[in-house]
Amino acid sequence: MKHRYLKNVSTLTLQAEKCIGCGLCAEVCPHNVFTLNERKARIADKDACMECGACALNCPSQALGVHAGVGCAAAIIQSWFTGKEPTCGCSDDGGGCC
Numbered sequence: 255m256k257h258r259y260l261k262n263v264s265t266l267t268l269q270a271e272k273c274i275g276c277g278l279c280a281e282v283c284p285h286n287v288f289t290l291n292e293r294k295a296r297i298a299d300k301d302a303c304m305e306c307g308a309c310a311l312n313c314p315s316q317a318l319g320v321h322a323g324v325g326c327a328a329a330i331i332q333s334w335f336t337g338k339e340p341t342c343g344c345s346d347d348g349g350g351c352c
Contacts (some may be wrong), residue, residue: 264303265321270294272317279309279318304331 266287275293280286285302288295288309295317303320310318333340 266303267319274315278312282308
């Protein structure tokens with residue numbers, strides 16, 4: 255199943271110059287966000303990131319960053335459980351979600 259969230263809202267970052275090519279990010283990511291290209295991690299599908307933080311927690315070179323549990327992705331996931339409209343506070347009116 256290919257999960258999709260909102261486009262361009264994930265807090266995931268990659269500092270490619272720090273990457274040592276270990277591949278742990280690709281191994282632990284539940285949504286296949288990463289690929290390895292020439293022994294370097296690459297973000298293949300940032301919009302599939304659910305901001306769980308597994309990649310950043312397992313990156314030995316601290317090349318990855320993500321603010322787990324914040325932002326629009328977290329708001330959408332929470333709305334699935336509560337049945338309410340997602341709200342992360344990032345829209346222009348300060349209410350909804352993106």
